[in-house]
Amino acid sequence: MTHRIAIIAGDGIGTEVMPEGIRALEATAKRFNLDLEFTTFEFGSCDYYLEHGKMLPDDWFEQLKGFDALFYGAVGWPDKVPDHISLWGSLLQFRRRFDQYINLRPCKLMPGIKSPLAGRKPGDIDFYVVRENTEGEYSSVGGKMFEGTDREVVIQDTVMTRTGVDRVLKYAFELAQTRPRKKLTSATKSNGISITMPYWDERVVEMAKGYPEIAVDKFHIDILTANFVLHPDWFDVVVGSNLFGDILSDLGPACTGTIGIAPSANINPEGNFPSLFEPVHGSAPDIAGKGIANPIGQIWSGAMMLEHLGYKEAGDAIVTAIEEVLSEGDATVLTRDVGGEGTTASLGKAIANAI
Amino acid sequence: MTHRIAIIAGDGIGTEVMPEGIRALEATAKRFNLDLEFTTFEFGSCDYYLEHGKMLPDDWFEQLKGFDALFYGAVGWPDKVPDHISLWGSLLQFRRRFDQYINLRPCKLMPGIKSPLAGRKPGDIDFYVVRENTEGEYSSVGGKMFEGTDREVVIQDTVMTRTGVDRVLKYAFELAQTRPRKKLTSATKSNGISITMPYWDERVVEMAKGYPEIAVDKFHIDILTANFVLHPDWFDVVVGSNLFGDILSDLGPACTGTIGIAPSANINPEGNFPSLFEPVHGSAPDIAGKGIANPIGQIWSGAMMLEHLGYKEAGDAIVTAIEEVLSEGDATVLTRDVGGEGTTASLGKAIANAI
Ligand SMILES: CC(C)[C@H](C(=O)O)[C@@H](O)C(=O)O
Numbered sequence: 258m259t260h261r262i263a264i265i266a267g268d269g270i271g272t273e274v275m276p277e278g279i280r281a282l283e284a285t286a287k288r289f290n291l292d293l294e295f296t297t298f299e300f301g302s303c304d305y306y307l308e309h310g311k312m313l314p315d316d317w318f319e320q321l322k323g324f325d326a327l328f329y330g331a332v333g334w335p336d337k338v339p340d341h342i343s344l345w346g347s348l349l350q351f352r353r354r355f356d357q358y359i360n361l362r363p364c365k366l367m368p369g370i371k372s373p374l375a376g377r378k379p380g381d382i383d384f385y386v387v388r389e390n391t392e393g394e395y396s397s398v399g400g401k402m403f404e405g406t407d408r409e410v411v412i413q414d415t416v417m418t419r420t421g422v423d424r425v426l427k428y429a430f431e432l433a434q435t436r437p438r439k440k441l442t443s444a445t446k447s448n449g450i451s452i453t454m455p456y457w458d459e460r461v462v463e464m465a466k467g468y469p470e471i472a473v474d475k476f477h478i479d480i481l482t483a484n485f486v487l488h489p490d491w492f493d494v495v496v497g498s499n500l501f502g503d504i505l506s507d508l509g510p511a512c513t514g515t516i517g518i519a520p521s522a523n524i525n526p527e528g529n530f531p532s533l534f535e536p537v538h539g540s541a542p543d544i545a546g547k548g549i550a551n552p553i554g555q556i557w558s559g560a561m562m563l564e565h566l567g568y569k570e571a572g573d574a575i576v577t578a579i580e581e582v583l584s585e586g587d588a589t590v591l592t593r594d595v596g597g598e599g600t601t602a603s604l605g606k607a608i609a610n611a612i
Numbered sequence: 613m614t615h616r617i618a619i620i621a622g623d624g625i626g627t628e629v630m631p632e633g634i635r636a637l638e639a640t641a642k643r644f645n646l647d648l649e650f651t652t653f654e655f656g657s658c659d660y661y662l663e664h665g666k667m668l669p670d671d672w673f674e675q676l677k678g679f680d681a682l683f684y685g686a687v688g689w690p691d692k693v694p695d696h697i698s699l700w701g702s703l704l705q706f707r708r709r710f711d712q713y714i715n716l717r718p719c720k721l722m723p724g725i726k727s728p729l730a731g732r733k734p735g736d737i738d739f740y741v742v743r744e745n746t747e748g749e750y751s752s753v754g755g756k757m758f759e760g761t762d763r764e765v766v767i768q769d770t771v772m773t774r775t776g777v778d779r780v781l782k783y784a785f786e787l788a789q790t791r792p793r794k795k796l797t798s799a800t801k802s803n804g805i806s807i808t809m810p811y812w813d814e815r816v817v818e819m820a821k822g823y824p825e826i827a828v829d830k831f832h833i834d835i836l837t838a839n840f841v842l843h844p845d846w847f848d849v850v851v852g853s854n855l856f857g858d859i860l861s862d863l864g865p866a867c868t869g870t871i872g873i874a875p876s877a878n879i880n881p882e883g884n885f886p887s888l889f890e891p892v893h894g895s896a897p898d899i900a901g902k903g904i905a906n907p908i909g910q911i912w913s914g915a916m917m918l919e920h921l922g923y924k925e926a927g928d929a930i931v932t933a934i935e936e937v938l939s940e941g942d943a944t945v946l947t948r949d950v951g952g953e954g955t956t957a958s959l960g961k962a963i964a965n966a967i
């Protein structure tokens with residue numbers, strides 16, 4: 258069975274780490290005898306925007322919808338195109354039109370990676386952030402009034418639907434069921450955001466009734482971010498709205514020291530549309546073009562993609578290879594951000610070899 | 613000149629730390645020859661709600677508006693009254709009706725307090741979070757439609773006004789001007805929250821023109837929370853919307869290990885209405901009634917109150933006394949959360965003596 262993968266490298270270091278992501282996938286395909294077929298697209302980048310006045314061609318949906326997965330680099334280059342244009346014109350379109358309503362990110366202490374938290378070691382921190390990925394605070398409803406005057410007022414709606422909230426909660430509860438600790442933490446702010454967030458809480462209580470074996474707790478987002486730093490070992494699966502999930506899924510990897518190498522998955526669980534896999538890091542204009550970007554985030558995202566396509570063992574093999582290369586700690590191989598003097602390619606090749 | 617201070621202890625440990633807050637203020641008043649007059653109010657607590665069906669009497673505004681400051685303990689007891697009722701019925705009323713549009717919180721590594729971050733020592737982290745305190749994401753506009761059906765949709769508006777945004781930015785720029793590093797960081801999310809947040813960014817750019825000596829940068833809230841953990845030394849004054857400021861002003865003290873002892877000020881800079889001073893910690897139902905709550909947050913809030921009333925030297929004396937007692941590290945004095953075996957009263961008395 259052939260799996261068709263669309264490749265969109267995007268901007269900046271996206272174009273540098275993508276070849277290493279593909280290299281790792283090809284090595285894995287060989288070892289596990291998988292049939293992966295890659296098709297590369299130029300759109301979804303700021304350079305494409307500068308040439309065409311839009312981030313994507315009009316028929317992007319038709320072009321991409323038949324693929325089994327999208328493998329994405331990084332998008333955005335604020336000096337060329339404002340972020341809210343480049344992101345809303347690409348990544349956020351994919352998430353929404355392909356109904357990738359789950360954003361999933363692992364937060365895991367890895368061997369050889371220094372955590373900024375005192376006294377934590379691999380094994381101590383290992384949880385998932387499940388983020389709602391299509392609605393909530395990321396709405397396109399709102400506007401400005403009395404523009405340019407002292408009475409100027411700007412309004413933006415947060416929109417939560419029962420469909421949207423329930424399906425992300427269901428996914429999170431089911432993920433918690435597969436985990437040894439069977440624990441789910443809900444991010445809320447119902448003491449301050451007094452309309453949407455109490456609703457979120459209500460739906461959590463309702464959904465929990467169907468999963469009596471899951472231990473559920475909730476924290477307001479302010480103290481929850483504090484607890485990521487103070488008690489990261491408390492967490493197993495953490496679920497949040499689009500904005501809260503966004504925050505927690507950067508903060509989590511920061512606490513494990515993996516923000517530069519963490520992966521993420523934008524998933525349509527029903528498989529009606531392709532899911533999208535991308536590193537957490539952005540396009541990093543400051544180091545773009547130097548060949549020093551760390552490709553692990555891209556490679557690890559490839560592991561999540563294989564797991565999503567049904568090849569958990571193959572995905573695990575990639576993660577194991579990453580851990581092996583990090584543990585070895587060969588400075589000629591590792592990139593600078595993790596203490597070495599190597600390049601994007603040297604690290605990518607070492608991981609492909611380990612696979 | 614007599615300064616009239618309204619005392620509202622609130623719920624849980626609020627009622628236990630308040631006497632120590634007053635004790636420290638009385639010691640300071642004696643030393644610096646200040647005339648402080650305290651008036652205690654029972655309302656603004658969940659017990660008051662249970663008795664009266666509301667958090668505040670109808671004439672609270674009239675009763676309180678003539679005071680020079682409000683000294684507040686902690687409010688909330690979810691088993692008695694849901695948080696969104698108790699908070700919106702008290703604290704958030706004060707903030708809004710007394711137009712306390714600045715929420716100010718110091719994030720500072722203190723001697724004798726363990727930071728959860730590796731390798732940081734007193735002096736390394738010392739910044740302020742300035743939060744917009746009256747509008748933004750904490751709105752009361754919105755509602756529910758198709759209730760109880762699968763089409764259920766819940767909407768809440770974020771509302772930013774030019775008046776509201778500009779005045780908090782102005783305060784933050786002016787605070788940055790008083791600091792040696794003269795640095796201001798703005799919290800945004802204009803790449804995702806595409807209507808209100810680009811507006812916030814625009815106003816920052818506009819306001820910055822009037823303060824050419826201030827170095828301004830901005831981060832999206834997701835990576836900003838990550839940077840609080842990874843690079844807390846980067847920050848000097850950080851300004852954010854109501855929600856972002858709320859998150860950052862819990863996360864900041866968490867990073868310095870001071871979340872249980874940090875103070876906060878809710879300020880009406882023009883002095884048209886009383887400002888309000890309260891510890892960051894909540895009412896902590898789990899340890900309430902045991903006499904073991906740490907009173908430093910309350911005492912330190914008193915220091916911010918004195919500074920606001922024009923007595924910077926007196927305020928500094930309180931902070932110095934706190935630092936002294938923490939440095940001494942006498943286990944019979946310190947409360948459990950900071951490694952001792954003492955009580956709320958033993959720690960409060962030691963600080964009052966040091967003053
Ligand atoms: C209790 C809650 C409503 C409040 C807020 O979010 O403003 C608190 O977290 C704070 O920061 O003072």
Ligand SMILES: CC(C)[C@H](C(=O)O)[C@@H](O)C(=O)O
Pocket residue numbers: 344503803804834
């Ligand atoms: C780039 C931005 C719009 C995006 C988001 O906020 O969703 C990013 O931070 C992410 O988490 O993928």
